[in-house]
Each structure stands twice: as structure tokens, then as C-alpha cells.
Amino acid sequence: MFPSSDNAFSLPTLFSVYASITGFMMLFRKMLNDFMPMQLRSYLFRLLDQLFTPKSNNLTVIIDEKFGSESNHVFEAAEIYLRKKISPDTKQLCVGKTTKEKHFTISIVKGEEIFDSFENSKMKWNYVESEENKFNEVKRHYRLTFENKLREKVMGSYLSHVLAEAEEIKKNLRAVKLYSKDAPGRGYYGSPGGSWGSITLDHPSTFDTLAMDPSAKKKIIDDLERFLKRKEFYKRVGKAWKRGYLLYGPPGTGKSSLIAAMANYLKFDIFDLELSSVQNNGTENQERNMSRGTVTLSGIIDGLWSSAGDERIIVFTTNHKEQLDPALLRPGRMDMHIHMSYCTSLGFRTLVSNYLGLDGLNHPLCEEIEKLVDSTEVTPAELAEELMQDDDIDVVLRGVISFIEKKKVERNNITT
Known part of the structure; x- marks a missing residue:
């Protein structure tokens, strides 16, 4: 028997009690293993676990790297989004950079946690890696944990917020490509008239630094903003989400700088077609060119519009607008004409x-x-x-x- 409450437990008594409990647990475990079926044992252990483990009010969502056989867009967005949420308290980070990237890419490593807040609600992210197949392939996923009552908010507005923020980050970090006719670099073959070379546009020109009349700059910016906001409108009316600009004026008036400023403002790839380098397509020239198997200017322009792709800005430049066929200047090919004048x-x-x-x-x-x-x-x-x-x-x-x-x-x- 245990001693009365008036007497303190002696050390030998404590050892004796501990030995008795340990012996009983070993005997009980042996009896379970010998006489109870495995399925019944598993059920009993789960029942005991539920009885003695406090019930959690949290819900965890698993975001795998793959969605079926394809990449999981939500995983990719989370990976980008969480780079901006890394806390100063994070103990380990992964850092990388390619030769063509301007910025370091920072991400969390296995086992690290990131805490986020959205509309006064708290969420916790964990990055997990595991090797679960015979080829030792690494499976990656994020665990997003939050209170169960926030389920509707997280699965709706919060994850939509993560996707939108990731798209904005990608847009700001995206290397803009400048495509031009027969230029060196990686080719683009989506239109007739031969390949288009591309280079990464690393030009510092912006609308702030552009030596141009302020009212003319505002008109261009307003047009670009209106174009950006009307993606669904273009889709509804059955038009490709593309817009063409004609820059014309004497050499040295800033046409190339304006192209760079537009590209940097939009973060769109730009197609620059210098019209003086391509045959015009007046009736006489068109007949002669076609007989030689040469693609006409209108064919190149229409090919650019009809080629695959989503958003696209095509900029046409010329020193002599008056020499162009009026058919090329119509809306749908060259939507906005911008006169690049001498300096003011x-x-x-x-x-x-x-x-x-x-x-x-x-x-x-x-x-x-x-x-x-x-x-x-x-x-x-x-x-x-x-x-x-x-x-x-x-x-x-x-x-x-x-x-x-x-x-x-x-x-x-x-x-x-």
C-alpha cells in the first residue's frame, strides 16, 4: 500500500512503484500482441489517441507540387508569394541566381515556417520535402494551417489573393523581350516573313526620363492603361488582346526610347517593326514581290496579329509616314499614331x-x-x-x- 499523506514518499518506494507500473505495461503489451488481432489493436490505439489527445480547431491544406501529371499553379504561386513573407527570425534560407537574372531568388528550406495574416486572420505555412519512391524522387508540398472557421475565407479570397500577388511579383521580375525582324538572338517563328530575333530588353528608359511633351506622354500612358484594363472586353467582342502603335518622325526624336519606356511600363514583350526595312505593299510592289515569293508588309503585320499568344504590343516605326500605303494605317493594324517631333x-x-x-x-x-x-x-x-x-x-x-x-x-x- 502507499504511505499515508502524512508521510513523504521514500526513494525506494518510488522506484518500487515505477518498476511495478513498467512491468504491468510490458505484460499488457505482450498480451495485446499475442491475443488481440492487429486490426482490433489499431482500432483500440486510435480510440485511445482520440480520447487523450486534445481536439484541434485547426485545418491543414496540403498543396502538392504536382496536380495530377501537371504542375500545380497554386504551388508555384505560393512559392513566389512566400518569398516576400520571409521573417527576420527565419533561421535557414535558400538563395540562387542565374546569369541573366538581376535579382537573387530567396526561398525557405525544408522544415521552416512562415506566418502570414490576411484580413485580420492568421495562417501558417510549412515547406515539406520527402523521398517516397524507389527512385528517391523528392516530393515537395506546402502545408497551409489555419483555424477551421476560416475555411471559406482561405479557400476563397485568401488563395485568390496569393495567386494575384504572385502574378504581380512575376510581372515585376519578368525579363521583357524585344523582338525585331531578322535580329540576332532566339527566334520567333509565329509570323510570316522569316524569323524574328529577340533580346532581353535592359533599357533604363521610362516615361519619367523620356524627353517628350508631357501631354503627349499622358495620352500614351492613358491609352496603355485603358488597354490593360480591357482584357475581358477584347475577349467579349472577339478581338485578340493586342494593340498596334505607329511611331513616326525624324531620326533621333526618341522612337527607340519610347519603345523601351512602353515595354518597361507594361512588362510586355514588344514587337518592333522598322517599316523602312520591309517592302511596302502598294499594288505595284505587291504584285512584283509576290511573283518573287517575297512576303509583303501587310502579310507580316497580319501574321503578327493572328499568331499565337495573349497580350501583345506591336510598335511600328518609320521616318516617313506619308510613304506608307493607307491600308496599313487603318485601326486594327496601327491603332494609335504617335508623331515623334523635334525637341520642345x-x-x-x-x-x-x-x-x-x-x-x-x-x-x-x-x-x-x-x-x-x-x-x-x-x-x-x-x-x-x-x-x-x-x-x-x-x-x-x-x-x-x-x-x-x-x-x-x-x-x-x-x-x-
Whole structure:
């Protein structure tokens, strides 16, 4: 018998009790194994587990890397989304980068946890790896744990939020491709007229740095924004979600910079077709080209529109719009025509800000230059070159004045 409550347990007594309990458990286990069927034993153990294990209010969703034989879009989105949710308390990270990527890719490793919140609700993510087949192939999945009462929110709005955020991250990190006719690089064969080479567009031009009239820039940005928002509209009316822009004007007026700014703004691949490098398709030329088996300009343009793919911006550039067949200029081929004019005073202010770090209104020489720019045909490319001639701002601006005055004299001599 156990001692009364007035007497403390002695150490020998404790050892005796422990030995008795251990012996009983061993005997009980042996009897279960010898006399009870395995199915009944399993059932009994599950029942005991349910009785003595506190009931959890949490639900765990398994997001496997594969969905059937295909990649699981939700897994891929979670992998991208969780990179932005890594806590400073995380003890292990996986870091990688390819030669063509600008940024490091950071992800969590096996066993790490990430906590997230959405609309005042808490979720926990675990990354799990396992080798479960004879080929030692690694199976990967995420475990998303949350309170059971949040099931509808998580399976609806939260996972939709994860997918949308992942798409936005991918868009911002995406390497934009510039396709041009017969350019070197990886080819694109989705349209007639030979292959299109592509390069990764690594051009710093943005609408903020573009030396262009602000009202013209706003018109282009508004058109691009409207195009972006109308994907479902294009689908509903049965049109491909593509838009064509014609940039025309003298050389050096910023057509290439505008193309880069559009690509960087949209994060879309850009198809740039320099019309002067392709045969026009007036009736006489078209008949002659077709007899030689050459694809006409309209054939290339229509091929670009009809080729496979989703969103696409196609930019056509030319120095001489008036030489193009009117049939090429119609909406559906070239939807928006943008005249790239000579530099204006407002464009010059952008150049001065970009190259000299000045607000044009804050320097006494800038007002004089702006008046000269508005009265002379000078391109942004020419002014940009002059702004790079010296490190001394006064020297540079005086050089710009001399250059524009010389251009004005030359222009007057030509006209007279």
C-alpha cells in the first residue's frame, strides 16, 4: 500500500512503484500482441489517441507540387508569394541566381515556417520535402494551417489573393523581350516573313526620363492603361488582346526610347517593326514581290496579329509616314499614331534633369536655351549628346546654346 499523506514518499518506494507500473505495461503489451488481432489493436490505439489527445480547431491544406501529371499553379504561386513573407527570425534560407537574372531568388528550406495574416486572420505555412519512391524522387508540398472557421475565407479570397500577388511579383521580375525582324538572338517563328530575333530588353528608359511633351506622354500612358484594363472586353467582342502603335518622325526624336519606356511600363514583350526595312505593299510592289515569293508588309503585320499568344504590343516605326500605303494605317493594324517631333522646351527640361540633375527653371541659361529649342528643329538625341560634353554645368549649357544657334543658321541657309 502507499504511505499515508502524512508521510513523504521514500526513494525506494518510488522506484518500487515505477518498476511495478513498467512491468504491468510490458505484460499488457505482450498480451495485446499475442491475443488481440492487429486490426482490433489499431482500432483500440486510435480510440485511445482520440480520447487523450486534445481536439484541434485547426485545418491543414496540403498543396502538392504536382496536380495530377501537371504542375500545380497554386504551388508555384505560393512559392513566389512566400518569398516576400520571409521573417527576420527565419533561421535557414535558400538563395540562387542565374546569369541573366538581376535579382537573387530567396526561398525557405525544408522544415521552416512562415506566418502570414490576411484580413485580420492568421495562417501558417510549412515547406515539406520527402523521398517516397524507389527512385528517391523528392516530393515537395506546402502545408497551409489555419483555424477551421476560416475555411471559406482561405479557400476563397485568401488563395485568390496569393495567386494575384504572385502574378504581380512575376510581372515585376519578368525579363521583357524585344523582338525585331531578322535580329540576332532566339527566334520567333509565329509570323510570316522569316524569323524574328529577340533580346532581353535592359533599357533604363521610362516615361519619367523620356524627353517628350508631357501631354503627349499622358495620352500614351492613358491609352496603355485603358488597354490593360480591357482584357475581358477584347475577349467579349472577339478581338485578340493586342494593340498596334505607329511611331513616326525624324531620326533621333526618341522612337527607340519610347519603345523601351512602353515595354518597361507594361512588362510586355514588344514587337518592333522598322517599316523602312520591309517592302511596302502598294499594288505595284505587291504584285512584283509576290511573283518573287517575297512576303509583303501587310502579310507580316497580319501574321503578327493572328499568331499565337495573349497580350501583345506591336510598335511600328518609320521616318516617313506619308510613304506608307493607307491600308496599313487603318485601326486594327496601327491603332494609335504617335508623331515623334523635334525637341520642345518642356522636353529639354526633362533632358536637363536627367543629364545634369537640374530643374531647368533654376539656371539662368536654361530659359535662353528653351526659347532657342522652341524656334529650332533639334532632336532630343542631339541635345542629349551635347549635355554629355563636359562635367561643368555652365560650360555644357553654353555649348548647347552654341550648338542650337549653329543648327538654326544651317537651317536658314537651307531654306534660303
